[in-house]
Amino acid sequence: xxxxxxxxxxxLNVTDIERAHRFYEEIVGLQFVETCPDGTVLLRCSDxxxxxxxxxxxxxxxxxxxxxxxxxxxxxxxxQRLDQHxxxxxxxxxxxxxxxxVQSAWRIAEPHMHAAFEFYRPRPxxxxxxxxxxxxxxxxxxxxxxxxxxxxxxxxxxxEVLNFAQSDDIDSTITFFRAFPNPYHHGIGVxxxxxxxxxxxxxxxxxxxxxxxxxxxxxxxxVPVVFGPGRHIASNSVFLYYLEPDQMTLEYSFxxxxxxxxxxxxxxxxxxxxxxxxxxxxxxxxxxxAVGDVQPFSVGTGFESHAGAAx
Numbered sequence: 001x002x003x004x005x006x007x008x009x010x011x012l013n014v015t016d017i018e019r020a021h022r023f024y025e026e027i028v029g030l031q032f033v034e035t036c037p038d039g040t041v042l043l044r045c046s047d048x049x050x051x052x053x054x055x056x057x058x059x060x061x062x063x064x065x066x067x068x069x070x071x072x073x074x075x076x077x078x079x080q081r082l083d084q085h086x087x088x089x090x091x092x093x094x095x096x097x098x099x100x101x102v103q104s105a106w107r108i109a110e111p112h113m114h115a116a117f118e119f120y121r122p123r124p125x126x127x128x129x130x131x132x133x134x135x136x137x138x139x140x141x142x143x144x145x146x147x148x149x150x151x152x153x154x155x156x157x158x159x160e161v162l163n164f165a166q167s168d169d170i171d172s173t174i175t176f177f178r179a180f181p182n183p184y185h186h187g188i189g190v191x192x193x194x195x196x197x198x199x200x201x202x203x204x205x206x207x208x209x210x211x212x213x214x215x216x217x218x219x220x221x222x223v224p225v226v227f228g229p230g231r232h233i234a235s236n237s238v239f240l241y242y243l244e245p246d247q248m249t250l251e252y253s254f255x256x257x258x259x260x261x262x263x264x265x266x267x268x269x270x271x272x273x274x275x276x277x278x279x280x281x282x283x284x285x286x287x288x289x290a291v292g293d294v295q296p297f298s299v300g301t302g303f304e305s306h307a308g309a310a311x
Contacts, residue, residue: 013057029136060246112150142202147193171272198292226285230278
């Protein structure tokens with residue numbers, strides 16, 4: 001079985017990189033790391049070299065996700081699983097690893113969403129990196145959730161090929177997976193949608209006060225809140241969803257359920273009802289998850305131009 005350590009980083013396409021940089025640093029609370037030679041902005045929200053990369057593009061959305069393997073030995077386990085299921089994969093070059101600031105990485109194009117999934121090991125020299133909280137005491141990047149018309153096929157790949165462990169689903173409309181044996185309820189989520197899209201990116205905060213202070217900070221800076229505060233039954237998290245400058249959806253959450261590696265509880269199917277999304281009775285704004293395309297990726301040819309997205 002493939003064993004992971006955690007969800008490590010996500011790359012996002014943004015239409016105004018300076019505006020996005022200011023927002024993610026000053027409003028969300030990520031720590032600026034560096035601007036790369038190609039203009040990519042790296043930020044962190046944990047003791048990793050980076051957690052989020054911002055890439056200039058004409059269309060906002062998802063570019064790539066990085067999932068940290070538990071050890072170097074997991075590359076061989078991963079290779080066997082991918083080859084068994086005839087899924088193309090490639091090793092990132094030294095130059096690409098340097099851009100990602102990782103020691104090594106392999107990459108696939110998820111066959112149904114055509115999303116770039118990267119499996120990596122960190123650089124030893126980054127072990128002493130320290131995240132300095134600012135406006136929010138963020139603990140880590142929590143999860144990335146996608147929407148796709150290829151719902152069942154994507155679930156099968158995550159569960160049966162990549163060994164993500166299913167935690168819960170809401171009546172076949174959205175399913176939550178943890179990066180086994182990472183304990184957090186979900187690192188990847190997949191929902192039904194009419195097109196391949198980025199549903200939201202989550203940041204896990206340290207205190208419920210981070211949710212409360214964010215509400216006032218967002219009000220001062222005219223940041224749209226599109227759902228919450230509320231509580232998810234599936235993960236028991238207190239949540240707050242809001243829009244960043246390109247109108248992509250971000251989330252703060254606090255108090256996510258954790259699973260033991262041995263003898264975890266069984267995955268549940270929750271009813272398709274409003275209270276399954278928010279036990280406090282909140283209603284989602286229609287702007288939630290309306291913006292954010294998945295930039296298609298193909299092994300061997302790279303990122304496709306997608307409605308003007310930068311290569």
